Amino acid sequence: GAGVSQSPSNKVTEKGKxxxxxxxxxxxxxxxxxxxxxxxxxxxxxxxxxxxxAPDKSGLPSDRFSAERTGGSVSTLTIQRTQQExxxxxxxxxxxxxxxxxxxxxxxxxx
Amino acid sequence: xxxxxxxxxxxxxxxxxxxxLNCTYSDRGSQSFFWYRQYSGKSPELIMSIYSNGDxxxxxxxxxxxxxxxYVSLLIRDSxxxxxxxYLCAVILTGxxxxxxxxxxxxLQVTL
Numbered sequence: 001g002a003g004v005s006q007s008p009s010n011k012v013t014e015k016g017k018x019x020x021x022x023x024x025x026x027x028x029x030x031x032x033x034x035x036x037x038x039x040x041x042x043x044x045x046x047x048x049x050x051x052x053x054a055p056d057k058s059g060l061p062s063d064r065f066s067a068e069r070t071g072g073s074v075s076t077l078t079i080q081r082t083q084q085e086x087x088x089x090x091x092x093x094x095x096x097x098x099x100x101x102x103x104x105x106x107x108x109x110x111x
Numbered sequence: 112x113x114x115x116x117x118x119x120x121x122x123x124x125x126x127x128x129x130x131x132l133n134c135t136y137s138d139r140g141s142q143s144f145f146w147y148r149q150y151s152g153k154s155p156e157l158i159m160s161i162y163s164n165g166d167x168x169x170x171x172x173x174x175x176x177x178x179x180x181x182y183v184s185l186l187i188r189d190s191x192x193x194x195x196x197x198y199l200c201a202v203i204l205t206g207x208x209x210x211x212x213x214x215x216x217x218x219l220q221v222t223l
Contacts (some may be wrong), residue, residue, distance in 0.1 A: 017180060031209055033209075033210070033211070042199075042215040043155070043199065043211075043215065045210050045211065045212070048209065048210055050208075055208060055211060056208055059210075086147065091154055091155070097146075098143050098160065100145075100157070100161050100209070100211060102154040102155050102156070103154060104153070
């Protein structure tokens, strides 16, 4: 079946602009996660959704970052007033139980 | 002390040999452990999950868990050049719902 999909695959933006990243989880997966992987860095948790609610937002680095999930399916991660340090690969994962399956990621470059 | 620790490598093994990848974790209460493989420029791919002490085998891969020693390992038998990748250990820490905490990964190189 179809895996997790993310769009866009690449995004180049100017400092100060807002960006929206989209994640489409595996059909039927109730949990959805956003992670970030910076060059040479490990995977960093951002936020977790169970259904449409976000019980754990502890990884969001600042109030410029927000995320929502609608209909228990698609999620969007929004970064406002982007900064150069936001440049990273943003990864989405979904799960039905504990095992998480990752999408291909969105590579964000802030100039 | 990092919550999940791995040797960054690179770990170099000849083709056909056994590759042994190790991971330690700090939270004694952790119950769920995962190994992911990540090729350069790609996203992590789930290889194995393990929840109970002992060994779990899946094809050429064996995950080993020792909760008393807070240690989880991944053995790759008959290593192939296509196994060359970064291997990420991930743990669900106590009280963190399903959030994965990752090690920084071990880079494996399988040489001809």
